[in-house]
Amino acid sequence: MQGSAVLQHERNACRPASLLHAVQAILAGLVVLVTANTLAADDHNWPNWRGPFLNGSASPHAQPPLTWSEGCAGSWKLDLPGEGSATPVVWNGRIFVLSAEQTDRKAERVPETHPDAKTNPPEHYYRFLVTAVDSHSGQLIWQKSVTEQVPHEGRHPTHTYAAGSPVTDGQRLYVSFGSRGIFCLSLDGDLLWQRDLGDMRTRYGWGEAVTPALSGDRLIINWDAEEGSFVTALDTRTGDELWRRSRPTEPTSWNTPLVVQSADRTLAVVNGTGRARAYDVSSGEVVWECGGQTTNAIPTPLAYQDLVVCMSGYRGSAAIGIPLDSVGDLTGSNQIRWKHSRGTPYVASPTAAGQHLFFTAGRSGLLTVLDLKTGATISERMRLDGIEDCYASPLAAAGHVFICSRNGTTVVIRDRPPFETVARNQLTGKLDASPVAVGSQLFLRSWSTLYGFSSAEQ
Numbered sequence: 001m002q003g004s005a006v007l008q009h010e011r012n013a014c015r016p017a018s019l020l021h022a023v024q025a026i027l028a029g030l031v032v033l034v035t036a037n038t039l040a041a042d043d044h045n046w047p048n049w050r051g052p053f054l055n056g057s058a059s060p061h062a063q064p065p066l067t068w069s070e071g072c073a074g075s076w077k078l079d080l081p082g083e084g085s086a087t088p089v090v091w092n093g094r095i096f097v098l099s100a101e102q103t104d105r106k107a108e109r110v111p112e113t114h115p116d117a118k119t120n121p122p123e124h125y126y127r128f129l130v131t132a133v134d135s136h137s138g139q140l141i142w143q144k145s146v147t148e149q150v151p152h153e154g155r156h157p158t159h160t161y162a163a164g165s166p167v168t169d170g171q172r173l174y175v176s177f178g179s180r181g182i183f184c185l186s187l188d189g190d191l192l193w194q195r196d197l198g199d200m201r202t203r204y205g206w207g208e209a210v211t212p213a214l215s216g217d218r219l220i221i222n223w224d225a226e227e228g229s230f231v232t233a234l235d236t237r238t239g240d241e242l243w244r245r246s247r248p249t250e251p252t253s254w255n256t257p258l259v260v261q262s263a264d265r266t267l268a269v270v271n272g273t274g275r276a277r278a279y280d281v282s283s284g285e286v287v288w289e290c291g292g293q294t295t296n297a298i299p300t301p302l303a304y305q306d307l308v309v310c311m312s313g314y315r316g317s318a319a320i321g322i323p324l325d326s327v328g329d330l331t332g333s334n335q336i337r338w339k340h341s342r343g344t345p346y347v348a349s350p351t352a353a354g355q356h357l358f359f360t361a362g363r364s365g366l367l368t369v370l371d372l373k374t375g376a377t378i379s380e381r382m383r384l385d386g387i388e389d390c391y392a393s394p395l396a397a398a399g400h401v402f403i404c405s406r407n408g409t410t411v412v413i414r415d416r417p418p419f420e421t422v423a424r425n426q427l428t429g430k431l432d433a434s435p436v437a438v439g440s441q442l443f444l445r446s447w448s449t450l451y452g453f454s455s456a457e458q
Contacts, residue, residue: 083162085209126148144191164177276322
């Protein structure tokens with residue numbers, strides 16, 4: 001079954017960001033991160049959920065609109081089948097987005113509920129879908145169901161069965177539906193391989209969000225669950241497992257590895273409730289580790305120059321600046337560059353804009369800005385009107401930061417003091433996926449709808 005396309009065009013132009021602000025704010029971002037994925041730094045692509053620099057910032061040439069509305073000039077809207085909260089990726093004019101659609105087919109036998117679960121498994125099969133969309137017109141290019149299964153667990157009411165975001169290297173698309181399987185497709189939708197890593201048992205049956213990370217010919221997958229946690233590397237060409245390392249102290253975490261180049265090796269930095277660890281991508285060896293995170297360490301780490309920032313914010317607050325080229329156990333040592341213990345996020349990941357680190361407290365609209373190099377507080381607990389429950393991670397683009405709320409509101413602020421709000425936009429639907437900016441376009445995804453907005457009329 002294919003989703004129905006609903007395209008709307010009106011004469012109210014979406015307002016573009018200032019070119020001067022774009023150059024000032026994001027040219028500095030060119031030195032923010034040295035990644036192991038050289039294909040990422042492309043003006044026309046958004047290859048993974050954290051963007052071309054793996055830190056939530058867009059290309060320095062991106063000029064997304066600051067204001068928009070459903071139906072403004074240059075915009076489109078596509079209704080998606082089922083539900084999903086995965087962030088889309090963009091490659092060469094194509095958007096790839098995931099969703100899970102309940103079918104009418106009932107299970108012959110409903111999976112048993114685990115005694116610790118607070119949710120119940122569904123009674124119906126779900127169709128797990130990958131959709132390719134033309135980024136300029138919003139027209140459907142192809143749609144493929146990679147599997148139909150009955151999920152073995154329920155999910156939290158604020159969660160979906162399509163929460164892990166895809167990633168692409170420009171040749172293949174790598175898709176994770178977690179316990180339903182890891183899938184590799186061509187960019188034209190042909191299934192190249194698939195891999196079953198087993199069934200996760202998540203905390204209280206709240207559900208999964210397994211997003212892979214790319215490092216050359218390796219796909220790094222973090223599989224933190226209530227039992228049998230591990231991190232693994234799959235061969236991108238075949239799906240064969242190259243190595244696997246147990247994570248016995250890590251319960252369910254819902255975080256994504258950060259792949260980053262250190263002085264002499266490529267690392268996959270994986271956050272966790274017990275501690276953050278940096279794994280050598282070639283072997284799976286733990287190079288360094290650092291304790292101090294809170295329960296449910298969901299936010300993905302990011303890198304700035306020679307520093308990795310690991311953060312968590314449930315039942316406590318922790319942000320730690322760790323030297324990238326560290327070795328061994330750094331917990332409590334003077335090797336840690338800086339710490340911050342207030343107002344860190346529970347679900348959303350932090351975002352870098354130049355030397356500024358932006359994040360919201362818990363799931364609220366209280367914004368904090370730190371100096372990435374020193375950890376010094378620049379602004380703290382600044383209330384963003386309209387942001388009530390924040391799951392999406394911020395986007396930094398063209399001298400501004402875009403912050404979405406589950407109520408459909410997106411607030412746009414300047415990325416420099418005094419960080420004033422310049423726009424507030426409203427759409428229908430839950431905005432759990434992170435915003436994406438490519439060229440003059442901004443893409444937003446609610447559970448059931450994909451939106452495209454442009455600062456230039458098409």
